[in-house]
Amino acid sequence: MTLEELHRKVTDFLTSYDPATTDRVDFLRARFDAGLAWVSYPEGYGGLGLPQALQPEVDRLFAEAGAPSNRPETNGIGLGMAAPTILSYGTTKQKDRFLRPLWTGEEIWCQLFSEPGAGSDLANVATRAVRDGDEWVVNGQKVWTSGAHNARFAILVARTDPDQPKHFGLTYFLCDMTDPGVDIRPLRQITAEAEFNEVFLTDVRIPDSQRLGAVGEGWKVANATLNNERVSIGRSAERESGMVGVVAQTWREHPEQHTPELHDRLLKLWVEAEVFRITGARLRQKLAQGQPGPEGSAMKLTFARTSQQLSGLELEILGEDGLRYSDWTMVRPDHVDFTGRDAGYRYLRAKGNSIEGGTSEILRNVVAERVLGLPGEHRVDKDIPWKEIPR
């Protein structure tokens, strides 16, 4: 399909469904059915099998026409992680059931992966799923679940065979968050808000039809999800987008606070952020040509470092105002914006950037081993049954 044909398809769609008069959800469902939701997805699943590079153009056309948004910022886990994994590993029934309401935002998703004893070592998941006829019975505790309190479904990794080595006894499920055995408790963070949750699972029943991939294949499926997580970070292509733009603006608004030392640091970080932007643009061009670049993990390292340094610098630029914090009241945001709220919040929230989605230390191992081909870490727990690992 040429760009021109795609333009015409969008125009035709907007003629049939006037954004001004069509019900929001009806509009989004129709957009999905027309293949104009995520155009790189296959026909029938919200797409047209087009290159991902055409998506921004489609989104722009819809935005310009005043079309309702599916509010992607409220369903990051669903759109960025659950959807591509369901597309890759789901049965036809699962794809038919889950993808449309996921994209329209009618069903928000969360991720039940991390546990108190399975952070960087995710394959150490201890939540148990035991088969009972056509169902699985799940017990365990998950943590760092963003948006659990708004979510209708979760992607879940649980241990189905403790006698296997840790990577082989896991299975991937799609879990209904309205099950009575799901207990969600807010997890308050250093910012005072509770963006994340602890989720306790007690005899939660999941039909076998909501298993994604084969029994014991959970690690492979989870890795597909996590690879999407790393790619989905840092999409923006505009200069001064993200933290650097906020801090640059703070600098411009506070000439009375300028010192040569702060100016030096700001310029260095501005350059780093701009180089990060260019590196991201090059990575996107590679991906558009179908050459997956290994830079994704490396880029997240840079993203975390520059965000932390920039947000720390901003408090110093603010001087006396940097001593204040907007509000320590516990709130539960429906989405997270690293550049939102005030400078104090941004500084504290940025500390998570080098921990969430793979710590910077783990990512350095990933880069060193998978990209540079250096020897792996010693793994004492890899080849023994999971239940025999000391804990």
Added chain:
Amino acid sequence: MSGDLDLLPTEVEEDLRTTVRDLLTDRCDPTVVTGVYDGERAIVDDLWKALSVELGLAGLLVPEERGGHGASAREAAVVLRELGRTTAPVPFLTSAVIATTVLLDSDAELLTELAEGARTAALVVPWSTDPDGAICAIRNQGGLSGSVTSVAGALEADVLLVPVESAGGLEIHAVAATDAVIAPVVSLDMTRQLADITFEGATGTLVLADAEAAVRNALRTGAGLLASEQAGLAQWCLEETVAYLKVRRQFGRIVGGFQALKHRLADLYSSVESASAAAQYAAAALAEGDADIPVAVAVAQSYCSDLAVLAAEEAIQLHGGIGMTWEHPAHLYLKRAKSDQIALGTPGIHRAALAPLIDLTP
């Protein structure tokens, strides 16, 4: 700012890279390059002839109607990446990029001679001169008289492009190298050896009047493309260090398996990839004559200058003792990287130039 600049190599650029790399593998042996520190400079002429005449690289930036290839900064960047990977002691950047760019607006026949590789030129300014910096012009009173120190590419040049004061502004005069006193300088980087030049009543040919913009453009182009040399240099340092740490054993282990070293290399990889992208963006902007050139060049120089030094320093440290020897080529890269950091403006000077362009004033 242009979001659409193509940052990936074209097929033609890939072919050019292979051609240059093959030639350098054959004819730019690190042991021979090290010889320039002991005064054995035969490789300089031989290699430059091979690159400029045999491969025709001297004419990359010259339009076809003036005897060149009508290529762009993108192709020059490909060449410089490879020259950086080998610290090749050739005047490509000084003659085929900077001096050539000065002459693009001149109708002098010299441009064609440079394009053909028949002659080699150098712009007579200190190698540390940044694109917005002071240009020390020579006085012209019945002949040129004065001196300029630390000029790069002059030892390889047979013609000097001399900035000359005149009532109408800056002029460029072409002076035969034999009409100037060119004193070689013992340089930190002998693979790009500097010279102090003195004119004692020399007469040259006026090749460009009102030349300040052309000189600044040439220096800016040089600075933007120097970033590719620096990225290539850093890439070599990373690859060589990774390769060594995969075979070096201590404590009964491959030392590249120690996490303290893996993490340093992962960080270096991340920065080298970034440098490569920044250099490519500058080259692409220069090739397109994009409005973003001043920002792109300042960003690339600010980033790549420091990164190349870091890469060379990490290469020395992570090689351990062997990295500190004359025998191992790592020192060639450290000396080139440190010299390149100062060349055409330090990173700090480029950031100072950047500040008003992005509305971040002191």
